[in-house]
Amino acid sequence: MKAELNKQEIRATNDAIARFKSNDPGLKRTYDVEFVIVDPNTSFELNLIESFLGENEIEFRTVRRYKSDILVEVQMKLEEKQILEIESYLTYFANEHGLKYDGWGAFE
Numbered sequence: 243m244k245a246e247l248n249k250q251e252i253r254a255t256n257d258a259i260a261r262f263k264s265n266d267p268g269l270k271r272t273y274d275v276e277f278v279i280v281d282p283n284t285s286f287e288l289n290l291i292e293s294f295l296g297e298n299e300i301e302f303r304t305v306r307r308y309k310s311d312i313l314v315e316v317q318m319k320l321e322e323k324q325i326l327e328i329e330s331y332l333t334y335f336a337n338e339h340g341l342k343y344d345g346w347g348a349f350e
Contacts, residue, residue, distance in 0.1 A: 245333035247326060254345070255329065259320050262348065269320045273348040274303070277332050279312040280342040286312065294335050300328055311344070320348060 247255075262269065279291070288305050291312060295302050303315045314332065318324060325346065336343040 243334050243338075244327075244330040245337060247330050247333065251329070251333075252326060255325055256322060258346070259322060259325070262320055266320075271350060272317055272319055273350055275316050275318055275320070275325070275346055275348045277314040277316065277328060277346045278344040279314070279332060279336050280344050281307075281310055281312050282342075284310050286339065286341060288312065290339070291335065294331075298331050300331060312341070 259269070262273075284307070288307065291314065292302075292305050295305070295314065301316065303317055305312065305314050307313070316328065329343065329346070333343040335341070
């Protein structure tokens with residue numbers, strides 16, 4: 243299952259992708275992208291997220307915790323469709339488990 247992203251969320255993703263175009267005009271590079279889910283209680287079992295990702299055929303490098311954040315690291319190109327797809331899955335997952343999807347960041 244996936245969540246429907248609103249126009250503001252889609253625009254924020256497109257704006258974030260656009261910021262990478264000055265150093266990667268064709269967006270040809272592969273990045274380590276961290277998708278962030280906030281776990282205010284810091285007690286959520288990471289294996290549940292790993293299982294959800296696997297069930298939805300989302301390839302990931304790691305799922306780890308940093309303070310109240312759960313970081314899902316995916317190695318990928320910054321393709322709008324693929325990022326929005328992962329965001330919609332993670333938003334659904336977060337909503338279903340009392341967590342909050344909080345966006346993504348990318349690193350070379």
